[in-house]
Amino acid sequence: MLDKKWKEGKGTEAMERKEVNAFMGAETSFEGKLNYTGAVRLDGRFKGEIRSDDTLIVGETGRVEGQVHVGIAIIQGEVTGNVFGKERVELHHPGRMIGNVTAPVVVMDEGAVFEGNCKMKERKKEDKKEDKKEEKGIGIFAQRKDGDVKAEDTTKEKR
Numbered sequence: 001m002l003d004k005k006w007k008e009g010k011g012t013e014a015m016e017r018k019e020v021n022a023f024m025g026a027e028t029s030f031e032g033k034l035n036y037t038g039a040v041r042l043d044g045r046f047k048g049e050i051r052s053d054d055t056l057i058v059g060e061t062g063r064v065e066g067q068v069h070v071g072i073a074i075i076q077g078e079v080t081g082n083v084f085g086k087e088r089v090e091l092h093h094p095g096r097m098i099g100n101v102t103a104p105v106v107v108m109d110e111g112a113v114f115e116g117n118c119k120m121k122e123r124k125k126e127d128k129k130e131d132k133k134e135e136k137g138i139g140i141f142a143q144r145k146d147g148d149v150k151a152e153d154t155t156k157e158k159r
Contacts, residue, residue: 026061043077053086060094073103075112082116 021038024030028044036052043059048066050056055072058064062077069084075095083089085103093111102119 020057024062026059058095 019039020041022036022040024040024042024044024046026043029046030044031047033048034040034046034050034052037054039055039057040052041057041059042062042064044061045063046065050064050066050068050070052069053071055074056068056070057074058077058079060076064077064079064081066081067084068079068081071086073079073083073085073089074092075083075090075097076092078096078098080098082100083097083102085101085105087103088105088107089101089103090107091097091101091109091112091114093109095109096113098115100117100119101114102121104120104122106118106120108114
């Protein structure tokens with residue numbers, strides 16, 4: 001079951017076809033610090049601090065109490081504490097979040113409960129530079145290389 005790919009309908013596109021590296025079942029509980037790489041799904045109870053640059057999924061039966069610092073947080077269960085997302089934080093129905101959220105992208109479904117403050121903080125400059133390298137313009141918005149014709153030059157006709 002752990003080697004199957006997570007394809008639950010309520011998840012983000014970023015999680016489709018990604019493997020879950022660790023899974024904490026509904027009947028488990030853990031207290032302490034959790035550091036990991038890859039994707040982790042929590043359906044049990046966790047109390048403490050979670051740190052990762054990758055994805056955390058709190059399933060419908062999952063309960064997290066404490067600070068969460070992750071790349072992407074997908075919350076379908078309950079989180080009590082502050083959540084810091086480097087990329088995004090998603091709160092899906094029937095999820096419940098009591099605490100503050102800080103992330104550049106925040107998604108909340110109808111029916112989800114959020115009690116706290118939300119700060120949509122811009123990503124770091126290094127992250128933006130990486131995205132700029134991958135961006136490709138369209139039409140007149142395309143980035144011009146030396147020797148390329150300017151968009152306004154193509155609209156002029158000789159009479």
